[in-house]
Amino acid sequence: MSDSADPGSSADGDDAPAQVSSPDYHSENHTAAQTCGWTANALRGEGCCYKKVYYGIESHRCIQMTPVVKCNERCVFCWRDHRGHAYELGDVEWDDPEAVVDASIRLQKKLLSGFGGNDEVPREVFEEAMEPRHVAISLDGEPTLYPYLPELIEAFHDRDITTFLVSNGTRPEVLRDCDPTQLYVSVDAPERHTFDRVVKAVEDDAWDRLLETMHVLSEKEETRTVLRTTLVDGENMHHPDWYAGFYQQADPDFVELKAYMHVGHSQGRLDRSSMPDHEEVVAFAERVGEYMPEFTEVKGVPSSRVALLSKTTDTWVPKLEKDSEFWERDPMTGD
Numbered sequence: 001m002s003d004s005a006d007p008g009s010s011a012d013g014d015d016a017p018a019q020v021s022s023p024d025y026h027s028e029n030h031t032a033a034q035t036c037g038w039t040a041n042a043l044r045g046e047g048c049c050y051k052k053v054y055y056g057i058e059s060h061r062c063i064q065m066t067p068v069v070k071c072n073e074r075c076v077f078c079w080r081d082h083r084g085h086a087y088e089l090g091d092v093e094w095d096d097p098e099a100v101v102d103a104s105i106r107l108q109k110k111l112l113s114g115f116g117g118n119d120e121v122p123r124e125v126f127e128e129a130m131e132p133r134h135v136a137i138s139l140d141g142e143p144t145l146y147p148y149l150p151e152l153i154e155a156f157h158d159r160d161i162t163t164f165l166v167s168n169g170t171r172p173e174v175l176r177d178c179d180p181t182q183l184y185v186s187v188d189a190p191e192r193h194t195f196d197r198v199v200k201a202v203e204d205d206a207w208d209r210l211l212e213t214m215h216v217l218s219e220k221e222e223t224r225t226v227l228r229t230t231l232v233d234g235e236n237m238h239h240p241d242w243y244a245g246f247y248q249q250a251d252p253d254f255v256e257l258k259a260y261m262h263v264g265h266s267q268g269r270l271d272r273s274s275m276p277d278h279e280e281v282v283a284f285a286e287r288v289g290e291y292m293p294e295f296t297e298v299k300g301v302p303s304s305r306v307a308l309l310s311k312t313t314d315t316w317v318p319k320l321e322k323d324s325e326f327w328e329r330d331p332m333t334g335d
Helices: 037-043 050-055 097-117 123-129 149-158 192-198 206-218 240-248 264-268 278-289
Strands: 026-028 031-033 062-066 134-137 162-167 182-186 224-231 254-259 297-301 306-310
Touching (some): 050 297, 097 149, 278 306
Parallel strands (some): 162 182
Antiparallel strands (some): 031 062, 254 306
16 A cells, blocks of 8 residues: 555645545545656656556556445455445535535645655656546545436546546446446456455445446447456466456456565465466466457556557557657647
8 A cells, every 4th residue: 555645634634534545545525646656756757557558548647436434345455454345325515516526636746745856756747647638536435326327427537637447347227328438347256156255245236236347338339348367376366268258348448466565465365376367367368269269469567567459450549659649738748
């Protein structure tokens, strides 16, 4: 877990907000943000997130946030403290989407403000970071539990900020109405038995809802879709043919397979040997790809222990290509 946020502090320096359980985030009411390690690296010129390699995201200009810390799953590989994921939502006073966007931008600027005096960070790069162009709605919790998620995505788009939403797929009725720039859904088991053991969903019908979400994704025409699997050696790293069959129900644009990392609270649930190395991840991805012949490309990023299955060599989000209209509207580099 990053140590970039002040434990026990909120965005304005007062006591930690009651509706966010973890004190390790900068928070405003139920909105939380944290500096991604790759954002810090990119600011210092020390590399960028694999999402830059695969999709064109500028790591130093990406907000990592969530509109809700609560979660309805207890994945064994999660680095977060499950005690902070209390599922009861009745006491939450929900902010409207515009307020969440405003909070996210404020929190990001506060989190990165210290880099302005860092000699390792070029001034131009720091000033760009103060004008975020992407948001990863993925920090913690399950975003579809926020009741205005489709409207939140549109609010970010209205600010010319691209959206990368990560969901566990347990709210297909919400995802049906969500059209982010790119939609990720976690598929961390090829069948129900492994799902129950690894994901430990709070709701009894979570598996059935995930199946329904696959059909929701298959109907998405404009939104880029990604299925992502966290591979845990000895737990869910088996039956590549079953994974392929499951994936194909969603007709995704991409499939990401990423190694479990032995960090945070997951260390109390899993042994370090559960963490596959990059070569094992790529090998498993290639085995899955044997059953998905339309996915002709396998791209790996060793520093992140991740492999991407794709139907094409060009995997960047089209609007993030250099000299696109999106960058022409950039407040830092465009008109």
